[in-house]
Amino acid sequence: MSVVLAVLRLARRNAWRSRGRSALIMVMIGLPVLVITGMFTLSETMNVTPREGLAAELGTADARLVQTPEGTVLQQQPNGTSWNTGDGDGAAAPELSAAEVAALLGPGTRLIPFDTGTLRLGTDQVDALETDLRDPLTRGMLTLGEGRFPAAGEVAVTPALGLRPGEMLRPSGSPPLRVVGVVEHPHRPSLREVVGPDLPLAPPDAFRGPDMQGPGWLARTAKPVSWSDVPALNRAGLYVTSRTALLALPPAPDRLSPLNVRHTIGLGAMVIMVVLETVLLAGPAFAVGLRRRRRELAEIAAQGGSAGHLRMIVLADGLLLGGAATLVATVLGIATGALGAPVVARWGGQVGPADVPWTPVLSVAALGLIAGIAAALVPAVQAARQDPATVLAGRAPAAADRRGWPLAGAVLVLAGLGATVVARRQPDAVWVWSSAVLIMIGMVVLTPWLIRFTGRPAGRLTLALRVSVRDAVRHRSRTASAVAAVMAVTATVVAMGIGAYSEHMDRRKAYTSARPTGMLAIWGGTMSDATWSKLRAETVRRLPGVPLASGYQASDAQGHRYALRYTVRWNGTRTRRSVAIGDQALLKLLQGRHDPRAAAALASGKAVVFDPAAVRDGKLTLRASSTSAPARQLIVPAVVATPAEEYQGGALLPRTLVERADFTTAERQLYAMHRLPAGSTLPRDLAEVTYRVTVAAEEGYNNMPDPGLWGWLVGALVLVVGGTLAATRLAAADMRPERATMTAIGAPPGTMRLVVAGQALYISGLGALVGLAVGTVTGVALSRPMTTHGAGDPATIAVPWPFVIAVVVGLPVLATVAALITRTRLPLARRLL
Template identity: 50%
Template sequence: MSALLAALRISRRDALRAGGRSALIMLMIGLPVLVITGFLTLVETADINPREGLTADLGTADALIRIASVQGEVRQDIRGRMWSSNEASSGPARPRTQAEVGDLLGPGVRFLPANEGSVDYLAADGRDHVSAREVDLRDPLTAGMYRLVEGRFPASAQEIAVTPELLGRGARLGAPLEVTRDRKPMRVVGVIEHPHRTRATEIVGLPGTLLFAQPGTQGTNWLVDTPGPVTGAVVQRLNAVGLLVQSRAVIENPPDRDWLTPSGNENRPVAIGLAGVMIVLEVVLLAGPAFAVGLRRRRRELALIAAQGGSPRQLRLIVLADGIVLGGGAAALGLVLGVGLASLSAALEAGRLIGTIGPLEIPWLPIVGVTLLGAGSGVVAALVPAVQAARQDVAAVLGERRSMVRDRVGRPVLGLILLAAGVAATVLSIRYDVVWVFAAAVLTQFGLVALAPRLVRSAAALAARLPLPFRLAARDASRHRGRTASAVAAVMTATATVVAAGIAVNSNFAQNRDAFQAVVPAGSTTIEAGDLDDDRWATLRATVGRVLPGVPLVEAAVLKDTRGASVWMEIRPTAENAENERRRFYGNLPIGDERLLTLVQGRRDPVAAAALASGKAVVFDPRLVRDGKLTLNPVVTATAVPLGEAVVFDDETAIPRNIVVPAVLARAADPRHAVAVLPIAAVRNAGLKTEPRVLYVDPAARRLTERQGVTLEWELAAVVPGADLYVAVERGFQGDIVPEMWLLLGAAVILVLGGTFVATGLAAADMRPDLTTMAAVGAPPGTRRLVVAGQAGFIAGLGVLIGAVAGAVTGVAATWPMAVRTHGVFSFLPPGVPTVEIPWLLLAAVVIGLPVLAALLAGVFTRARVTLTRRTG
């Protein structure tokens, strides 16, 4: 213990004496700790758990009851937000009345409507769509659900309150605001704020003023005040009839029940562990050379200690104490600053930037773990220099001769074994989850780290034909393989991570883009109102013609069963192409005549038109047709029944599960915006009714913007009030991968350049005698700059080249589990070929641009002026 204390005192004194090097090491260790601890604190504060959200969700009520969209038993999570149902419960729910719910809860229950939905309003730049809630905020049951910022709560059917996000977007306190499709003017009397969702855009009014859904259907909620607690048994009884419950008693004291839980978190601990391993590896590889420089600067001091009787163990302890002092100090400072800054942000409500904020929570267990990880990384980084300190030649150091410490060429055999194991694990992991692919990549990275010294020596041997400055740089890199290999490994690890993530993200984006399938051409406007009678439909059609004068309108049909329920038509994939079950198309299949076929197909096709007229479906994807047949799967989506009447799906009224119609194949102008066109005769023969309730606006005649589509919906709602209108402009696939690519490139720039410059600075310090000699024999400053630039280019170039290859293997492997979820009998590759799209620009910027940039910056900012030393003797 006394030896350790003495070593810590020596390390503290040396850290203060070499302030620049100490600050660099502390920055490399402390910055990740600061960022991660601050991030964990903010995330934990922003994560509102069920108990913390009780007041905002329930006010002072005992429970909130919601109506699910199915008629039978449901299984819910503990908050009543997520739910699932079995096939027997999949029919549409019938309306529920307050009296029915009261019978299930028992006597003495007080109900307060708290309906949820959305509403249109007239914004400053046109129509917009926002969340809406109907609840009387003056009622004591709602205390705490919203914070009154300005004004007062609504007190009449003509008054509303809005959140601050709506101010300046058409809403002003004290002024009227047109809401709903009927453009109903309502006065804004208050500005309210949700306790946690600080950036929510929401309008709140009294019950029955904003939402026009059928009472007792989905969106109808009640806050209930009960004589006793709403227990788990009561929740289960309500779940049995399709009601969802958020109970205060259940959340405060959860019963032992199989609640529904979110999926996708099973591998979260593995992902966190991988992130921790990569952070430690990167810190060790970057900080290790800095400790090595400190060792060389202190080698005479350590030699004197050894000459006075210090053992190799004590020398190792002194160098390891550097890691304890600097690593522990940096980790502790990062902990204090991270938690402090995050707490200050939460106290000042800067968490509004992320949209949610709750009471300050500090997750001490993971934060302490991160701090210990940071401190441990400092000790690990000092481990190799500590071993070297114990092996140095005391006589050579004191005699001012070069130490003959053996410079190892790594562990090539161990590296090859780890590399082979990592590749094999990558191949096996593609059948499971992407997190296991990256876990296998960590094993590969350890193998490459062990091979790094050998790779440095091999690369330096290839530089024999380069110009003199670059040849000297390569020779110095090979001579100091310990320092160079560590920097190359750090650059390699960072590059592999960035390239793998770039390929995986870009391929996943391409997979979603290629899987997108619309039923009408891009730019088409769809107008649908399936609940209108013939007269009101004629009125709506005439209004569309008046609003869009001279624009030809293409009429199509909607499907209904014998009871008047709307039917959505899906396509069942062929057995030979089972992976099509994962393909989804956006929009109901068009049903109509030749004019509709021409719009969808994008050109006139007499052969396809003749087939459609004869009662055959025209299909634009050959994978959907088998033996000249198209198999359709009708699904009931809504049922028009009087309020309170039960919906019965028995064998006599049920629609057929499969409908097989003759089909022909045709070619569409844009295959991504055409699936099939169904003839009216084919679906009528299957027992379904058709009604002309859809209009399409051909984009060749008129292309509407999304804002114009919302405006058109408002104008149509004014002439057919209460109609279930649907107006949409087909925008095609919407997505942008550029921000993610810029983020990855920024991470690569920071990590690659940071590791390169640390190693280059250390190399320049080691090469000072050689640079002095070059100056003495007449080498110009430009030559010396080229030597330093060559060192940076060598480190960065070798690191990014090897890292890019390793990252490409991992990124390509990750595309399988991201695109295809398969389990079962082992095969070399899971069935299905994923989309692999390499981000070539990102790859070029990393592999070519970063080494060139590192060399240029190192050459420009290096100090070329050398002070000659005086020669004696």
């Protein structure tokens, strides 16, 4: 029998004999593989490519055509679509007839109409598709789950609406519609949609793009609609989605190019971190196996086994368990991602056919196998160096430190700190993470020295803690792996917490608006005076009793519309402000009070500015720009005033000041301190007058800190507590003689539990403190590339103290409490003196 087969057989027998330890090792190695593989598969399955979505978009038709509004200049190309809505009032273009569209597509064309939009149901609205699902051209767009497809005066609904066949749907302002079927979208299970051949669709709030919504046709053509046919259809005002054109597009390029140095270095740093963490977590469990097999290995050595044979036996454990864990985790990860995609899509998103990105999945599997072998490497080296006579005599081998290791660790830490200082000034955070890898590896090398150094004051501790710390110091090779694992987890989580919270606080400081919280703004675009009068009247009717302040639009003598802006630095970022034109009523709204000084300045023809940095020598420099006329520069007198909110900026110009600069002004804006109730239909009501209206409500800064931080805390909880308990179980096994002696001299069970809990407290506490130091350095360094926006912009550094305390204090406490329930009763053992 070959040596390889022999060591694999020994590894299999040992794994089956110690099933609990083998399961722990497989979980430590396989869990990262399962999670990463599942995420890759989930992401790939939920990514519906244009080819996969053809049936849902076109059915069996060859093309779909959407009519665009009047004045839209449309240009479709294989690399994207551009459009310009022109300067009209937004009236719909005369719809092309089916015969005209068929003539554009050529003889033999068959068309069926369709339209997309929304359907109002009281204060709610749902997506709506107006087409005949009974026509063969629509086959595949929606799948019938219950009932039948609707005819005239009937509808089908998706399951998310919760309606069944036979129930009535009651659109606002229209006769009720009977539900006759339940249909499902092939890729969007969470879609709330109503489908029927004749629906009372609500007018759109605004024109957002020709591919969003609008009336059109599904077409079956005699010849394919290729990209060469698209320009002529665009000139006729038709947005085209063609089966032939989409299939002709090349596949999307790989997002992670191997030639991208930044991505390569970031991926390499991530791989090192994953392997390092897996090795540190699984290492104590392999050490448990080495302790239990020490006598067996000594007997093999006494019978002629070489040091290489002993190394192979222990490495075979890593190969067998790592391979099994990787195989099981890969299969479970693929299954989890494929089966979880439809579940996740029901909360939002889309799902396509199950798809596995084999290149990254196999790379992760290889990474797991390498991690398993690497985790067994240190125990393998220890097994090759053990003295058979000492082991067979029942004595524990003496632990000796490598003299050069503390120096090597210090050099790596200093090199990492230097690299961090340099990386902190780079625009990408990947360089900081790469530098942090050096610091962490250096701290792993320094960990045995830290354990010996922190064990010196153990004599001043109580009996239980003194025994725990001295045992941990005596078995530094075992303790160091667990401490380093806790350190790496804590450092990573603390660094992520500081970086993410700093970014959140920077966004909060950077938030700015030209309006105070609670202000409602209604802006009209380019439109005639008659259209604006209708829009204003409708606004007054829809907001009875709400005081409205007027804003004005500037135009030149030729009727070209101009926007007045200035640029100022806000939180280190160059911010371009649009200037409002108005009177005392608007000034009072912007300031939230009556300011006599600002009101007098506005009345005298001066600009009132809320950005002090924008005013120099009592002047404000403005740029008047137009899309159809040359830009101009204006320098106007200005005074600085205090706005209603601290985040507020902007400026207000009186009409007289603008008109002295050879502009005319016309009312095109309305402002009010009014909060719209939930479900308000005001935007849709005003869009019925003209879609060239924008309704905006200022809600202030309401972005919450990243909830993913607490997800990181849960992950850290599993890793820290799991790694600590694995190390304390190993310590409990190694301390059997001492614990037996303590039991023999009358030590109560509580003392024994305190000894084991002391081990957990020492391991998790030391690892958490060192991880706090490393994570703080990395987190502070991360804050600069994550929060700066240019040269001279100071970094925002913010520490989420509750989160950090939960990680650094809470996790060791939980690990200690969990260790208290460890079984401590042992039979009396014979001590060898």
